[in-house]
Amino acid sequence: YFQAYKQSPEAFLNIHILYVKITINGVSTIALVDTGATSSLLSLSFSKTAHLERSVDTRQPVRVRGIGGTEPTTGTIWICFFVINDTDFDTKLWVWERKTYDVLIGLDFLRRHKCTIDLIRNRLIFNDQMHVSFLSEAEIDDWEAGRE
Template identity: 35%
Template sequence: EYFTLSKACGRRFQEDEDKQSDEQQQQRQQQPQAPQELPPEHWEQLAQRFIQANHPRNDPHAYGTLVSMHPPLADAVKRDDLKEVSRFMRENAERHFKAEEERLRQMRLAAEDPFNLELQHRVEQEILEKRVDEQYEMAQEHMPEAFGQVFMLYIDCEINDIPLKAFVDSGAQSTIMSVKCMERCHLGKNLDKRFAGIAKGVGTSKIVGRIHIVKMKLGNGYFPCSITVLEDDKVDFLFGLDMLRRHQAIIDLKANVLRVGDETVPFLSEAEVGGTAFGGWDSPTQRKSEGGGQPSGAANTTGGAAGGPSTS
């Protein structure tokens, strides 16, 4: 009985060793191949498929999303630059591979010393980052429009019988106009320079004065309008919150119109506005280190003479 039991234990021990050896071999086989070990043809095939899936002639929406998230890569896709796209994909894969190797290394260290506070903190950070990545992927799948650029609201109007494209911005405290636009509308003689000051918002701009009342045509109706004139010429004419409230305007995004009194004015498309567009939002890859990224360049426009003429 003793020898029989010993032989049985020996067989069981050998089976366990064989099983562990098989599991280790399977794990080695399941380990992903390092990107630098893959041949150039592999990356060219991936790049070709990526270009076909994201080229503007095949999928303009996917290309627009790529432009907002990674402009250099989008430019390479548009140019059908197989070599450049391959390089982008290889470098991206190498970064992910190194990050995964580091994650596995930290997990091994954590298993060896589960009470190490530094390792526990790293694991916590990885869990949080993974959650953010999952939300990012979910948003890309269910709400892809959130990654594109939203075109701002513009309408056709007339100031002093001069046709303009007005930037409708309920986030700007005042209705403003640039000096160049004021001159084009022949309103220089109506400028009250006593209301000079500084407009403060995302940035600052000099207020050269105020036009107290002028007629603004929307649709077939005429509405009185008070305008603050800025030295900055980033936007010709901005229809701000003060006049939107004054005329009880309704921004109807479902119908894509601005309702003012009995008038209904459609918002313009990007093609209709052309090069005069203002107020775009920058993606994280585009935003300058010193820049804002706010959609309204004249948000909360206020001057030193907001309550009356300046004493200077």
């Protein structure tokens, strides 16, 4: 234990997940930034909250695969517009029924917008120009408390 702590003290820290504030169709929420996800996702419940049900194309549902297995999507929003740090973005979003996250930003979005994850400064950088800070644990806790 002592040797492990001495060599890798960061292994003993609680590492929190990377979230950013996002606004979709005028509704604010937080989005998980997930470099392990190839595609960006939107929860079905949030699509209803943000009044996007009519934008969901249900003709081609697919199955998404993650650590917990595979799950079906409800459909696709081919172009979804949203705001991060007063900057407009667009992306395709698969819509799924899982309620764990309102929005999951995957590699498709990160690559399209030339994002860099700067863990030293705790921020997400877009196209080497604009950046947004990742939320602190306290901000995430406050947001989750407000949802209950």
